[in-house]
Amino acid sequence: MRQLSADDIEALAVGAWILGAGGGGSPYHGLLNMRRLYREGTRISLMQPDELDDRDDVAVVSMMGAPLVILERLVDARLIARAVEAMQEHLGRRFRAVMAIEIGGGNGIQPLMAAAHLGIPVVDADAMGRAYPEAQMTSFAVANLAPAPLTSVDPRGTEAVITRAASWKWMERASRKLCTEFGSIAATCKAPRTGAEVKRWGIPGTTSQAIRLGQAVQSAHRRHDDPIAAILRTENGKRVFTGKVTAVERRTTEGFLRGRTTIQGLGADRDAAIDIEFQNEWLVVWRDGAPVASTPELICAIDNDTGEAIGTEMVRYGQRVTVIALPSPPIFLTPAGLAYVGPRAFGYNFDFRSVFDA
Amino acid sequence: MNRLGIDVGGTNTDATLVADGRVLYAIKVPTTEDVTSGIVAAMRAVLAQAAISVDAVMIGTTHFVNAVVQRRSLAPVAAMRIGLPATAALPPFTDWPDDLAAPVAGGCWLVQGGHDYDGRRFMPLDVAAVRAAAREMRARGLTQAAVTAMFSPLTQEDEAAVAAILRDEVPGISVTCSHLLGGIGLLERENAAVLNAAIIPLARETIGGFERAMQETGIAAPLYITQNDGTVAAASQAALFPVFSFASGPTNSMRGAAYLSRWQNAVVVDVGGTTTDFGHLQAGFPRQANTSVRVGGVRTLFRMPDVLSIGLGGGSLVDPETIAIGPHSVGYRLTEQALVFGGDRLTMTDVAVAAGLADIGERARVRHLSRDLVDAALARAAAMIEDHVDRMKTDAGDVVLIAVGGGAFLVPDHLAGVRDVVRLEHGGCANAVGAAIAQVSGEVDQVFQGLSRDAALSQARSIAERRAVEAGASADSLSIVEAEDIPIAYLPGDAIRVRVKVVGDIA
Numbered sequence: 001m002r003q004l005s006a007d008d009i010e011a012l013a014v015g016a017w018i019l020g021a022g023g024g025g026s027p028y029h030g031l032l033n034m035r036r037l038y039r040e041g042t043r044i045s046l047m048q049p050d051e052l053d054d055r056d057d058v059a060v061v062s063m064m065g066a067p068l069v070i071l072e073r074l075v076d077a078r079l080i081a082r083a084v085e086a087m088q089e090h091l092g093r094r095f096r097a098v099m100a101i102e103i104g105g106g107n108g109i110q111p112l113m114a115a116a117h118l119g120i121p122v123v124d125a126d127a128m129g130r131a132y133p134e135a136q137m138t139s140f141a142v143a144n145l146a147p148a149p150l151t152s153v154d155p156r157g158t159e160a161v162i163t164r165a166a167s168w169k170w171m172e173r174a175s176r177k178l179c180t181e182f183g184s185i186a187a188t189c190k191a192p193r194t195g196a197e198v199k200r201w202g203i204p205g206t207t208s209q210a211i212r213l214g215q216a217v218q219s220a221h222r223r224h225d226d227p228i229a230a231i232l233r234t235e236n237g238k239r240v241f242t243g244k245v246t247a248v249e250r251r252t253t254e255g256f257l258r259g260r261t262t263i264q265g266l267g268a269d270r271d272a273a274i275d276i277e278f279q280n281e282w283l284v285v286w287r288d289g290a291p292v293a294s295t296p297e298l299i300c301a302i303d304n305d306t307g308e309a310i311g312t313e314m315v316r317y318g319q320r321v322t323v324i325a326l327p328s329p330p331i332f333l334t335p336a337g338l339a340y341v342g343p344r345a346f347g348y349n350f351d352f353r354s355v356f357d358a
Numbered sequence: 359m360n361r362l363g364i365d366v367g368g369t370n371t372d373a374t375l376v377a378d379g380r381v382l383y384a385i386k387v388p389t390t391e392d393v394t395s396g397i398v399a400a401m402r403a404v405l406a407q408a409a410i411s412v413d414a415v416m417i418g419t420t421h422f423v424n425a426v427v428q429r430r431s432l433a434p435v436a437a438m439r440i441g442l443p444a445t446a447a448l449p450p451f452t453d454w455p456d457d458l459a460a461p462v463a464g465g466c467w468l469v470q471g472g473h474d475y476d477g478r479r480f481m482p483l484d485v486a487a488v489r490a491a492a493r494e495m496r497a498r499g500l501t502q503a504a505v506t507a508m509f510s511p512l513t514q515e516d517e518a519a520v521a522a523i524l525r526d527e528v529p530g531i532s533v534t535c536s537h538l539l540g541g542i543g544l545l546e547r548e549n550a551a552v553l554n555a556a557i558i559p560l561a562r563e564t565i566g567g568f569e570r571a572m573q574e575t576g577i578a579a580p581l582y583i584t585q586n587d588g589t590v591a592a593a594s595q596a597a598l599f600p601v602f603s604f605a606s607g608p609t610n611s612m613r614g615a616a617y618l619s620r621w622q623n624a625v626v627v628d629v630g631g632t633t634t635d636f637g638h639l640q641a642g643f644p645r646q647a648n649t650s651v652r653v654g655g656v657r658t659l660f661r662m663p664d665v666l667s668i669g670l671g672g673g674s675l676v677d678p679e680t681i682a683i684g685p686h687s688v689g690y691r692l693t694e695q696a697l698v699f700g701g702d703r704l705t706m707t708d709v710a711v712a713a714g715l716a717d718i719g720e721r722a723r724v725r726h727l728s729r730d731l732v733d734a735a736l737a738r739a740a741a742m743i744e745d746h747v748d749r750m751k752t753d754a755g756d757v758v759l760i761a762v763g764g765g766a767f768l769v770p771d772h773l774a775g776v777r778d779v780v781r782l783e784h785g786g787c788a789n790a791v792g793a794a795i796a797q798v799s800g801e802v803d804q805v806f807q808g809l810s811r812d813a814a815l816s817q818a819r820s821i822a823e824r825r826a827v828e829a830g831a832s833a834d835s836l837s838i839v840e841a842e843d844i845p846i847a848y849l850p851g852d853a854i855r856v857r858v859k860v861v862g863d864i865a
Contacts, residue, residue, distance in 0.1 A: 076447035
């Protein structure tokens with residue numbers, strides 16, 4: 001267990017955005033909440049999964065909903081804490097700690113906000129190791145753990161518990177409906193996990209990973225070094241391509257942002273080009289008609305000048321980017337994992353092949 | 359129709375007289391500390407050229423945005439937000455630099471109310487809390503308020519109601535409603551409203567100065583202030599929305615470039631003394647930025663042209679060892695410090711004079727510069743320009759590049775990705791020309807019920823056209839520049855919100 005510093009949280013916001021792999025929503029409002037809480041004296045402790053007792057209860061939190069609505073409702077740390085309290089009231093027992101379902105993007109900082117108000121530690125783990133577009137794309141679903149119960153809360157005082165769900169997919173459908181009625185935004189506490197489940201099926205160390213990643217970028221900036229090299233070094237990542245964005249196509253279908261972007265090579269990649277397809281997050285890198293990198297490995301597009309990750313909704317013509325791949329958590333590379341988040345789970349007709357084997 | 363266009367920049371005040379579509383005169387005078395006397399000088403210089411009557415005066419100024427950047431002449435603002443029980447964790451002035459919050463933050467009031475994205479009410483407006491807040495503002499002597507409600511760009515009801523209460527309870531208060539300024543993004547829209555409120559007193563004073571300058575020079579014509587989107591607002595209206603003038607400098611220069619070159623789709627490069635701005639003309643108007651823009655360190659979101667700015671200009675310092683250019687510049691001290699004027703600083707102007715690209719100061723004073731150094735510095739500048747022109751493009755095709763501004767000589771004739779480099783006769787005063795030719799707009803943003811979509815759009819269009827004509831546009835020159843309709847599912851009777859903007863030439 002260690003106490004997080006204000007600087008750690010600044011770094012977490014940078015790293016979580018990179019681990020969003022192009023999606024996940026901005027951690028900006030979460031960061032503003034945490035800055036304020038830290039100014040007021042709050043401190044958050046980060047505990048390792050192996051510090052949990054097997055029978056401990058761990059809350060798993062996320063904000064569900066449309067990024068557009070978050071821009072008006074804003075993010076309030078007390079709301080996510082309330083979702084956890086509602087779950088405690090339903091269960092009739094208290095949580096030992098809280099963890100993220102999704103470290104990538106804005107949800108990576110949500111457990112800290114809940115922890116700030118509940119006075120419990122944050123577990124250094126999540127269930128995605130990145131951001132994914134759909135709620136069932138988690139290591140807990142891969143492990144076939146129970147999808148229920150779930151609490152969903154609205155700031156006006158309406159709260160719901162889904163006590164049972166026939167499958168993860170049904171839980172996604174029922175909770176999505178509640179979220180829509182609440183104004184397309186809801187704070188949720190997902191099915192609680194035991195200490196044993198977190199240790200066995202959680203993806204360990206992802207909060208620390210995001211902090212480390214953010215620190216690497218920040219210190220590269222301070223030293224005027226290449227932030228992309230720092231990311232690759234810290235995460236054992238691989239440079240896939242460097243070039244200029246020459247085309248972007250986007251469409252919104254079924255509530256997802258889908259499309260593709262073309263990058264024309266610069267420097268060593270001159271005379272070559274790649275296409276990257278996305279569904280909220282970057283999914284597949286194509287080169288000469290063949291996939292060269294794909295989900296579940298993380299594909300990130302980093303701005304060559306600023307070292308900042310570029311989201312799929314922000315990418316535009318003329319940006320100079322380096323496309324990198326970061327390793328996937330091992331669980332998603334198993335046959336069961338690939339069934340949830342491999343290329344075929346997104347409708348592609350090819351088998352996953354690691355970019356790191358090439 | 360004779361129009362006097364004036365652009366007040368940080369270094370120079372440019373003025374031009376455009377008569378029946380022809381640029382008659384273009385004049386440059388130094389900007390003065392008090393702004394007004396520089397304008398008087400510019401007006402006199404133009405009027406001295408010909409005994410011609412002026413029918414309209416259009417002024418563009420960077421004065422308001424500079425006040426925010428330099429933290430001067432800012433009024434304290436009462437920030438009122440409608441959105442409880444949500445939004446409370448991030449109150450107004452969150453993520454503001456301390457040195458800007460200090461003069462501007464006159465107090466925060468959060469009350470219950472607001473709407474959702476689909477037009478449904480989020481919570482009832484707490485009228486009693488608004489009245490209580492108004493009495494506190496009055497007790498504190500606040501004269502500026504900014505009102506921001508959740509989802510107000512879609513449903514203005516609560517902001518309008520609160521503004522009415524504040525005006526009723528606080529005599530003399532001026533209220534800025536956020537929905538008149540920006541789109542979705544509560545913090546950024548609120549920041550824009552607060553900044554707007556903070557500079558209203560300065561805007562009134564400055565525009566009053568412009569009016570006095572006109573009186574002093576005997577010009578009896580309506581005064582318009584140029585806006586970020588390439589149109590003008592009547593002076594009285596502009597004084598209420600100074601943020602809409604923040605980026606009028608680059609906008610005027612792009613509009614002027616379009617007018618002088620007759621190119622409606624092109625990239626514009628405006629090379630000044632300290633910076634070079636890049637923008638993209640689409641159908642004769644600058645492309646709008648679609649992301650939040652930081653002003654004075656504060657995130658804001660309102661209609662601004664998409665402009666890239668780099669530290670390259672005629673006054674940029676050149677390091678003779680590394681050939682690094684800028685971002686430091688001698689600025690308006692060019693005529694003292696540049697080598698060609700007998701100074702001891704090597705600037706890009708010196709390089710251009712040595713290369714024979716410009717005839718400024720005394721060429722003999724730069725004869726000692728080596729050919730290698732001159733070539734290397736020009737190549738570096740060309741590469742900077744080439745790179746940023748490419749960044750402004752929206753697709754891979756070659757573009758027309760219009761080079762304007764006093765330092766346009768730094769733009770080479772041949773650049774990768776550029777079909778043609780267009781240079782203009784009055785290119786040095788493109789900004790003043792852009793001000794002179796600015797159009798008048800009429801806007802409507804209203805919810806229609808019980809009408810078909812086509813009927814609602816056509817009704818909105820005729821309201822917008824009537825407003826444009828009332829604001830001074832000629833009826834036969836009107837064209838629609840923006841039209842948007844959003845169905846509102848939770849109101850009865852096929853409610854539809856329609857936003858239409860038309861522009862036309864001044865009658």
